[in-house]
Amino acid sequence: MVNRKAFICGIKSFTLSNNEINFLKKHKPWGIILFTRNIKDIKQTKKLTDQIKKIFNDQKYPILIDQEGGRVNRLKKLISFDNLTSEYFGKLYLEDKKKFNIYFRLFIDKTSELLKLIGANINTLPVLDLNYKGASNIIGDRSFSKNPKIVSLIGDICIKLFHLNSIGTVIKHIPGHGLAKSDSHKFTPIINKTLKYLEKKDFYTFKNKKKFLCNDSTCCLQTN
Numbered sequence: 690m691v692n693r694k695a696f697i698c699g700i701k702s703f704t705l706s707n708n709e710i711n712f713l714k715k716h717k718p719w720g721i722i723l724f725t726r727n728i729k730d731i732k733q734t735k736k737l738t739d740q741i742k743k744i745f746n747d748q749k750y751p752i753l754i755d756q757e758g759g760r761v762n763r764l765k766k767l768i769s770f771d772n773l774t775s776e777y778f779g780k781l782y783l784e785d786k787k788k789f790n791i792y793f794r795l796f797i798d799k800t801s802e803l804l805k806l807i808g809a810n811i812n813t814l815p816v817l818d819l820n821y822k823g824a825s826n827i828i829g830d831r832s833f834s835k836n837p838k839i840v841s842l843i844g845d846i847c848i849k850l851f852h853l854n855s856i857g858t859v860i861k862h863i864p865g866h867g868l869a870k871s872d873s874h875k876f877t878p879i880i881n882k883t884l885k886y887l888e889k890k891d892f893y894t895f896k897n898k899k900k901f902l903c904n905d906s907t908c909c910l911q912t913n
Contacts, residue, residue: 693717693745697753703729705740713744720751723809725763731806738808753811753859756800759830764803770796775816775843779833782843793843794850801854811857815847817894819867827872828862837893844894860898865891 697720700709713721721741728734742750756763759774773796782789804812817840820832833843848858862873868891869878880887 693719695719697722697751699724700727702726703733704737710744713741717745720753720811722753722755722813723763723807724755725765728763728766728807731767731803734807742808749810751811751857752809753813754804754809755813756804756809757814757816757831758796758800761831764800764807767803768799770800774830775833776820776830779820779839779843782833782839793846797847797850798854801851801856804856805854810855811859812851813859813861814851815844815858815860816862817841817844817860818862818865819891819894821867823870824867825869825872825878827869827874828866832867837890840894841896845899848898860895863895865894867891 694717696718698718699722703726705713723734723738727737738752741752742748754763755761757775758770759772759777762770764770778789778793778796781792800812804810816828816831816833818828818832819837819840820828820830820835822835833840844860848860851858865887866873866878868880868882871878882891
């Protein structure tokens with residue numbers, strides 16, 4: 690078994706450079722995460738992920754991607770998911786649960802199909818942050834709702850549907866970014882709320898997330 694280190698890294702472009710190949714062989718990261726800069730088309734991306742897996746001699750080597758839909762669409766060169774935000778699905782759930790079940794499943798099935806075509810096996814979803822007014826727009830429509838019970842419930846559905854498609858999931862952004870008034874990519878947010886409030890609201894969505902298993906032996910498990 691390859692002794693991998695507990696970090697994930699990205700790569701610079703559409704192909705691996707010699708320096709990157711040497712880095713991967715030497716430092717053996719747990720996984721590689723893809724960004725838009727790595728994806729030109731299906732054929733090129735599959736060739737890239739095949740090369741990565743070959744380096745580790747592992748067809749199940751973790752290839753991650755942030756493919757949420759809406760603003761966070763790493764596959765935008767392949768397909769447009771601009772209007773299919775988490776906020777859209779959260780509102781649809783409240784308006785028409787039957788339609789939600791159909792549309793959300795189609796969305797995840799199509800996303801999973803594309804991920805498998807490019808060789809990715811883990812999607813960093815669902816976003817379990819709450820949608821607060823006046824907070825940083827880094828979350829906004831990436832959240833299903835301001836209601837923690839709805840966010841938690843749709844999160845469970847999201848995890849289950851991806852796992853049924855043999856795609857692993859990673860819940861985010863623990864411990865919750867919803868209340869933050871600044872983007873944590875740039876600054877350290879400070880939240881002036883009691884632990885009791887956070888336990889009831891922001892932390893609630895991340896609790897008791899199940900590891901749904903499917904019958905496919907290649908299926909990745911949820912990382913949380």
